Amino acid sequence: MKTRLIVSVSLAGLLATACGGPRAFTRGTYEDPNTIEMLSDQFNENDLQLIAKKMVNSLAASPRFSQPGGPQLPVVLVGRLKNKTSEHIDMASLGDKIQTGLAQTGRFALLDKAAREDLAEEYEYQQSGYVRPDSAKGPGEQASADYLLTGELASIIQQVGNDKLVYYKMTVKLNNVRTGIVEWTDEKEIRKKFERKPISW
Template structure:
């Protein structure tokens, strides 16, 4: 009995030593565009590929391919996540907005900044700012187009194989008419294989 107890305590101690918490103490910078699939979840590479496709497609569409002295004003609106995973849709929206800005063909409105702008108007109208220099509400640009979209996914598992399919669909709606002036989609299909874990 005593030998058994000692063996059990030793085994628990050995397992604790092997499976105890580990700290990441050494690291290096890597190219954020390097494609690595460490898990079967939506990752930064998926986000980058989707954003790049949408920006290039919209910027090169016949409606917007030519530079305009008065670029169309675009508001990146709601991007919906229809998958069962957590996907940072705000980051995807920011990535698309940044890409569109870099083309120089679009003027962009920032939906998230609207509350901050309203506060700034209040401050500038409070008397602390020179009244001749103060900005007042009523002069903001209005959006010509609203960009919306959604990501959906299909997951299939057969035996040791897992297939994950994502589809991002985006639309650019004319705010005045409601007409969809542009739409496109990006598909991603990833295959994973289960591997046994060795001790």
């Protein structure tokens, strides 16, 4: 009798878990990554895309860089993009998005900050004797950055009653490495409004 009771209780627990417990996402479809959807009041991929697009277009259209300046492209290093908001935001992805956009304009040569350690390791290997000396590469021949791109993302959140306003401002600057002069700067503002609706049972 006790064994039958234990089995019954176990089955009831399994059924309750299956009916009311958390469910896994088992079916999905591909979506256009450019489709704007706001499932929460957090920073999302649409915000990232809007910021990157604005900065790339603005820099490429600026008087300093809108016309080809000869066979030597300006060399740009995408530096630190600071997150001054209270959210966890992948600023490296934003930097990669801006870097990719600048490269696709054909007006800039880009240096990859993250690849420098890998390059240093590769130099050591090529100088180790495993590579033909006449084809081995070594330090001292890398291109240097003409410009350093930096930026800062800030936010202001206002909430009154059921209304919530989320404001983001991304400011990006392009500094001349030789002189320290800011050759270009721009900002992108994003303002979103959310309304909390009562839950109906």
